[in-house]
Amino acid sequence: EAWVAGNLLLFTVFDGYLENKYHLTEGASFREHYNNLPDNTSIEIIEKNCYRIFKIIRNGIQHNLSNVNYNDGSYNISYCHRNTSYALQISKNGVRYLYTLIMNIIKGQIGVCTENIGHLGIMMELCTRYTQTC
Numbered sequence: 280e281a282w283v284a285g286n287l288l289l290f291t292v293f294d295g296y297l298e299n300k301y302h303l304t305e306g307a308s309f310r311e312h313y314n315n316l317p318d319n320t321s322i323e324i325i326e327k328n329c330y331r332i333f334k335i336i337r338n339g340i341q342h343n344l345s346n347v348n349y350n351d352g353s354y355n356i357s358y359c360h361r362n363t364s365y366a367l368q369i370s371k372n373g374v375r376y377l378y379t380l381i382m383n384i385i386k387g388q389i390g391v392c393t394e395n396i397g398h399l400g401i402m403m404e405l406c407t408r409y410t411q412t413c
Contacts, residue, residue, distance in 0.1 A: 290337040
């Protein structure tokens with residue numbers, strides 16, 4: 280379905296953008312990319328958290344599609360990989376905020392201001408991630 284392809288494409292573009300921006304190791308795992316993303320400035324914190332959330336969506340779609348419940352623009356994802364369980368619940372508005380932030384970051388249309396931290400706070404309120412042993 281289109282939502283599957285759209286997510287995979289946008290994540291690939293975002294990963295490539297961050298790989299280029301921060302000189303991340305080409306071909307490294309997404310986990311390694313995430314671990315090597317800086318988090319010293321407001322923008323870096325936003326980028327890293329968007330990547331963290333979007334990586335769960337991407338991995339759920341790519342490796343555990345039957346455990347991804349997509350309903351009217353919102354996601355409820357729950358899957359286990361290598362003895363770690365991942366869960367994400369994100370509303371339609373949360374998804375829209377996530378995509379908007381990512382697109383604005385890629386296009387260079389986001390600046391450092393307190394509003395960005397507000398966007399991040401809203402997004403974090405709408406997203407929940409749990410990690411535990413399966």
